[in-house]
Amino acid sequence: MSMLYNRVCYYFWFVLLLNINSVSATENLHIAVASNFKAPLEQLLNKAPFADEIEITLSAGASGVLYSQIIHGAPFDMFLSADAKRPALLKQQELIIKESIHTYATGVLALWQPELNSSNSYIAIANPRSSPYGEAAKYYNDRYLKTNLSFVLAHNITQAFQFVDSGNAGQGIVALASLKAAYQQHANDKYLAYTQLPYQQYPAITQQVVVLKSTDNLAAANKVLSYLLSPAVQSEITELGYQKACSQC
Structure with a gap:
């Protein structure tokens, strides 16, 4: 025992x-x-x-x-x-x-417009007050893009991407990394419909x-x-x- x-x-x-x-x-x-x-x-x-x-x-x-x-x-x-x-x-x-x-x-910033003929008159950027990407996007827009579209302010740069991806905004100034990640995951050509912005033209x-x-x-x-x-x-x-x-x- x-x-x-x-x-x-x-x-x-x-x-x-x-x-x-x-x-x-x-x-x-x-x-x-x-x-x-x-x-x-x-x-x-x-x-x-x-x-x-x-x-x-x-x-x-x-x-x-x-x-x-x-x-x-x-x-x-x-x-x-x-x-x-x-x-x-x-x-x-x-x-x-x-x-x-x-x-x-x-x-790196990119201007993304999945549908060139979209009637959506909104452009999404991250809130410049809390997001460095938003601050850089606003700087670029004010000096180079000078769009008359209405801004949709997202809480962060990922949400700005989501606004465009969902169609709530016709275009957006987003992170290039977000587009690359989305294309890697979904292989959808809409994630290639962007223009990389010259990094010398924003902070x-x-x-x-x-x-x-x-x-x-x-x-x-x-x-x-x-x-x-x-x-x-x-x-x-x-x-x-x-x-x-x-x-x-």
Whole structure:
């Protein structure tokens, strides 16, 4: 009886230790990401070498909205902004690990009009107040496009794309990355009916990443950061609809 009891106890503790090791082997990471980069980031993270080691949660939205959430205590570990302004503000407020600021991509705008003869008189852009893409789109429109169409302001650049995709707007100034992702998924020629806007004609959409000082998952955050900045991933980011990140930024 004693031997049976000892054997049962042995297997109990053995299974328990296996479970403990399994739990501790998985790190958790909560990333706030600008909406334009959510789909590319998911694609990149799914094939990352640490994909089975780190459980990652993404919260996407306009950079200004995510910034507001961070300064009000949202429990993010990393922030992939669509601009350099919000990371700089977080640095001033001493809310980030200073050496973690890096440019991971530079956004590209495209004028998308799926139906050339559409009677829809609306043009969609992201809200310039909260979205760097919207700010750049408004700048381009005011100086070069000068359209008389009525603007539809989206919460973020992904929603601007959705307004055009659904037909609620006849055209829009959207992220090139959104069009590339949609064509990759659906192979519909309407996602090719765009004109890439000259990047010299609007403010650079310099997208920067930071690690928040409040993180309890620094090792995992550093793995993701190093992966995003690696030469191979940077080349892939370019293929997904961005300019290559400035290595000097």
